[in-house]
Amino acid sequence: MPELPDLVYIENNLRSALNSKRITDIKIKEPIVFRILVSKGFESLIDARFENVYRHGPFLGFKFDNGSEMVIHPMLAGRFKLGSETARSGRGLCFSIHMEDGLALHYADDKKMGKVYLIEAGDYANIPRYTQQGVDILSEKFTLQTFHGLIQGQRKQIRVFLMDQTILSAIGNAYADEILFHARIHPKTFCYQLTQDEVTQLFRSIHEVIYSGIAEVEKARQPIEIKVRDHMKVRNRKDTPCPCCGTTIRRAGVLGYDAYFCPSCQPTSRKQFIDW
Numbered sequence: 001m002p003e004l005p006d007l008v009y010i011e012n013n014l015r016s017a018l019n020s021k022r023i024t025d026i027k028i029k030e031p032i033v034f035r036i037l038v039s040k041g042f043e044s045l046i047d048a049r050f051e052n053v054y055r056h057g058p059f060l061g062f063k064f065d066n067g068s069e070m071v072i073h074p075m076l077a078g079r080f081k082l083g084s085e086t087a088r089s090g091r092g093l094c095f096s097i098h099m100e101d102g103l104a105l106h107y108a109d110d111k112k113m114g115k116v117y118l119i120e121a122g123d124y125a126n127i128p129r130y131t132q133q134g135v136d137i138l139s140e141k142f143t144l145q146t147f148h149g150l151i152q153g154q155r156k157q158i159r160v161f162l163m164d165q166t167i168l169s170a171i172g173n174a175y176a177d178e179i180l181f182h183a184r185i186h187p188k189t190f191c192y193q194l195t196q197d198e199v200t201q202l203f204r205s206i207h208e209v210i211y212s213g214i215a216e217v218e219k220a221r222q223p224i225e226i227k228v229r230d231h232m233k234v235r236n237r238k239d240t241p242c243p244c245c246g247t248t249i250r251r252a253g254v255l256g257y258d259a260y261f262c263p264s265c266q267p268t269s270r271k272q273f274i275d276w
């Protein structure tokens with residue numbers, strides 16, 4: 001559920017809320033989501049203090065002053081919530097971390113697909129997909145030149161390429177649709193069918209859509225467990241009119257995922273591109 005703009009918002013909120021707080025208690029409801037990669041248990045965090053909260057692609061990391069680190073991969077349905085110790089934390093609750101001032105961090109996941117790792121600080125080798133993340137699209141390494149290099153020679157459909165986290169870290173389903181709509185590219189287009197100008201436009205669309213998504217989520221000022229999607233133009237808008245041309249938004253399957261697009265703004269037919 002949390003996509004990059006959501007995670008940036010969650011990260012910033014948690015960093016300021018948890019900063020230096022001492023943990024007084026931990027309640028585990030769903031042991032199945034835990035992967036403890038250290039000899040001590042999760043309870044070893046009691047009495048430790050939060051040192052930092054950071055994001056790595058789709059992962060959220062928490063560093064503690066006792067040399068431990070917790071890394072969470074929320075996948076499709078993981079969600080964070082800050083509340084008082086006694087507040088109802090909702091369904092799907094996996095764990096609650098209670099702090100000295102009465103604040104609690106809750107993590108819930110209805111699908112139990114996400115994972116919570118406890119590691120020695122910096123020891124990411126055994127976290128699946130952590131070290132295989134591609135270039136972070138919010139980092140300065142993500143340049144137009146880098147993007148052209150990454151897409152060159154790719155045989156994938158463009159939507160599949162955008163969502164490949166070993167290449168770009170990290171674009172999820174909702175923003176993949178919004179980016180392709182912004183770039184006016186049909187989701188089933190193959191990478192090699194794109195002209196150089198279209199690749200350049202696509203790079204600009206990634207920037208534009210992700211950074212305006214971050215601004216929209218920030219502006220909405222919702223609690224961190226709420227997903228802000230009101231600014232989406234095509235995602236989950238099947239059978240509603242395209243905000244640009246009025247054509248009915250369609251949904252199609254692209255390699256097992258639902259893609260939403262406007263058939264007029266993002267046509268399938270492409271000019272033959274002859275590369276002599």
Ligand SMILES: [Zn+2]
Nearest residue numbers: 242245262265
């Ligand atoms: Zn349209």
